[in-house]
Amino acid sequence: MAKVVKLEPISRETTVNTNDNLLSALLDSELHVLKECGGRGMCATCHVYIKEGMESLSPINKREQRTLEVITTANATSRLACQARVLGPGVVVELPSGMYVNAVEDIESLIGRRAEQDILHPLDGRVLVEAGKLITRTMITQLKDTQVQVGQYFANTSDA
Known part of the structure; x- marks a missing residue:
């Protein structure tokens, strides 16, 4: 079943299938995301902030945690879009500037x-x-x- 994901600050909504990652939502919205590591959770090019709905995403795995630890702009709301799977409703993603x-x-x-x-x-x-x-x-x-x-x-x- 599809879930609606809101993208800020561009005020756009997109849908993703349950258990698909946030990266697919970004790419479906025609946002330029590099996927430098091919979606393996090893680079910073799909780093996003979760404004709402962190509980509606899959838990952070060890690889994602290690990568987030070296991203200088990461904080407690940071996720890698390639690793965060959408499990429930209410996810609001803030795209980092840059x-x-x-x-x-x-x-x-x-x-x-x-x-x-x-x-x-x-x-x-x-x-x-x-x-x-x-x-x-x-x-x-x-x-x-x-x-x-x-x-x-x-x-x-x-x-x-």
Whole structure:
């Protein structure tokens, strides 16, 4: 049976089947979520806050807990959308402000402009480029290094 999930601050509602994860609700709402780890609960790219209905979600598992512990913007209402399955009604999700880098090439076209919103690190959620700051070539180099680190991280964890 489908459950309604509210998405804030964009004032949108979507439905998900019982036992589906919140990530499917975000993707069905055509929100740009990276799924850097492929939905394995190992990155920060689907990190959300639960404003209401935490009791209507599956419990936090050990992998999700470990990942949440390294996300710098996480708090007691944090969940990873890929791990939180919707079991009951009344879930209200607050999307964190900022965006994760999908491809460095996308950012290269922005050199010389100001970031419209925070650009976040895909593993720990820390801010790489603050909203309003000028995007420089040096920042692009740092982002490329981050992309390599993320690739190496997931290559190493898939072997384990």
